[in-house]
Amino acid sequence: MAVVLVAGGTGFIGSHIVRRLLADGHRVIAMSRSPGRAQGRLPQGVELRRGDTADASTLGPALEGVEVVVAAIQFPNHPVENPRRGHTYVKVDGEGTVRLVEAARRAGVRRFVYMSGAGTREGQTKPWFLAKLMAEKAVRESGIPYTIFRPSWVYGPEDRSLNKFATFARVLPFVPVIGSGRTRVQPLYVGDLAAAVAASLGAEAAVNQTYEIGGPEELTMDEIVRTMLRVMGRRRPLLHAPAGLVKLAAWPLQILPDPPLSPAAVDFVLMEEPVDNTAVLRDLGIKLTPLAEGLSYLR
Template identity: 25%
Template sequence: MKDRNMCFQYNYLPTVVVFGASGFLGRYVVALLAKNNFLIKACVRSPSRARHLLVNGKLGQVSLLRCNISDAESVNSVTDKADVVINLVGILTEYRNQTFKNIHLDGAINIAKACKKYNIKSLVHVSALSVDRSLESNYAKSKFTAEKCIKTIFKNVTIVRPSVIYGAEDDFTNKFAKMALISPFIPIINQGLTKFQPVNVLDVAKAIEKIVLNKKLEGNIYCLGGPEIFSFREIIDLIMKNIGKDKIYINLSFFNAKILAFITSIFPNAPITLDQLKLLKVNNIVPPKSRGFKHLGINPTSLQIGSKRYLSRYKTSY
């Protein structure tokens, strides 16, 4: 035990830089890597809001570093002397200077260039499922363009494309559970026909852990989806069942949803954006013959089991 503590003190252990470490997925990735005795540079926008990450490791094992990935110098300053770099940064909506181009494209390019400059052994880049099939969407276009760009800059890059990620802190299942507590209606778009393959956040973190630990898994694209395919309406049905609510669904056509998105676009936390509507026109499921959990030796958790564990907190006694 004494020798291991000395390793943390003198930085003899391999170092992983995690961009977006304080995000929904990031906290799980940091926890798993800390258990594997990596030194972790947790790169975040606000270190004061990421102190919860420190408890995942021994004293000095996890360090919090302020970083803006759209600034190349900021990225370079935290990447030097690392062994592995993981990019988890992503946004679903644009706000002020947080644009898809700045975050998904420019940020990813800065990270890839830093990896090349400092001879990093491996880069793991988290993208999203179906970005190569949803090119009407600026979100998807920025993600897919970033994938292509970083592969030309840095050769040893592994791309992870998860479907919609769920978990105790998500902004997906929790959003509709909270909505059900205050509204008699739940809106669904295009009859809720769009298909998804929801994936548990811990399973995605485990996939990244496997890639970091095994060099033979590097250099591929992994499409990650849960064991079941659901329509959007079926997902809402499952959420309502888990929280013990019976709600009326209000169907919105794409046209009516577009009007709603346009009207609410002036608000920072709009329920849906015009760009997100474009994503709903394409199914978010794992393509056949693609690499996925099976190739990583992981059995993904079903949405029914995984979400029931935390959605029960929304149940009321009346």
Template identity: 35%
Template sequence: MTEILQTPKLVVVFGGSGFVGRHVVRALAKRGYRIRVACRRPDLAGHLQPLGNVSQIQPVQANVRVRWSVDHAVQGADHVVNLVGILYEGGRQRFGAVQDFGARAIAEAARSVGAGLTHVSALGASVDSESAYARTKALGEKAVLETIPNAVIYRPSINFGPEDGFFNRFAAMARLSPALPLLGGGETRLQPVYVGDVAEAIARSVDGAVEGGKIYELGGPKVLTFKECMQEMLAVIERKRLLISLPWWIARVQASILELLPKPLLTNDQVTQLQSDNVVSEEAIKEGRTFAAIGITPRTIGAILPSYLWRFRATGQFDQRRPAA
């Protein structure tokens, strides 16, 4: 009897060329899915090709602000993953346009082709937040659930891993500066989560192994203050630096100047976000909307940071304790 081979599911990943995206694409490729990466600059997505087999990963042009490009990108999709988000506004890239309007556009496009949807938001998202970033993230979640009630929504805390914009940034500063700033005294509580664990959670939702219609909060196994995060990072790169407390008002003055740059290191909206803790809520824990419900044990920063921050040590690649590649 002739065996009929089924074509692997097609997964469209919006924002798949970014930091989180490359890990999601890798996790999906390992499962054998066909992957279409929808991004604004597909010509800059060549780094994704080695993550899968020949022709398994296909970058296509799409802009969430342009509805027809979103509709075109999802044609034939079995599942859609939305990773699109911005940390600061610039030009036409506004929080509302990308994280609210864009989220609805992707959800409506996915519904039109009968595809499932996994939407990645952010811990701290709230329609009542003073932060435009957090507020539009929450509005995006609302738009998604109104459009596809059984969508899976993830709210990860600060993602860390190779190429992250958090520990790498401060480690680079520590290599050059004798001191590091602690905004508001560094007392804000964070729950850094390994990007590989977030990617695995997303892949499991594509597998159909995660209950939809819920908002899951994804945080690492340990809650740390901003100051403790800096201390952990400095211990890994083996450098001693002064940690200087920076009052919020001074941070806002600096942010007002820095946000005038094309790629600001700090904005007033980010200062607003840092004034609130970024940890998994008690409600999510009680209701089973965390990694535990997905069957994933998140990894610690102590287990992961040395694997990529070794390059910031004084001896760099020649450090005898550097993990093998």
């Protein structure tokens, strides 16, 4: 068992990774910019340490005695960037991960696990891909044995994307869907991603590997929302809004302190990046959860 620090360990994905690692017997440290706010949100036995990837001076103390780092950092209100607050992909996920990797190298960390994203590859130009490419390069060139995961759309309790559709189904007579509803996605249950991260720490085959990982089903957005409605036991028509119109409506919202949507976030939502699970299933032996089963928390 190892001493594992999860950067972003109080966030949606990070907190599930923390719980899985703790259940597997690791000593787990959750790093957060504001650990005081996270008190009571994580299980007993998890140590909270302050660390901010925007401030390199905080990372050395946070990494003291750490053997493994799992980087699952996200900026607040993701995927809507807020440049005035420094909440952008490049600043947080890109430059922040570069600082964390360098601090991990100085601290003698023996393994680094990074949460990238589906579709990350050379030639991509969207800001989220540029940030992921910057971070992946730093991880690979660090000299630290690593594992990189490129997950598809991750859902589960506390997520702020698929659960928005559930909220719409509860309060509206219809469920709004951006675009045609034909965008194809492989929704990935957060517990499966956490299981893959945990399995990678004990798998020699996972050292210095990059894994795509998505759910077992490739579904359109309409199929995803209809599956969610069936699980909830509700009937609602789907109302499709043209992407261009939604972008136009989102443009003025960017002046708000925490805008609910932005034109770039619309592009993020409509991203179609299929993944191949062959390698992750072969090397890590995990089981992928069908969407209807993963959504059982909505019943």
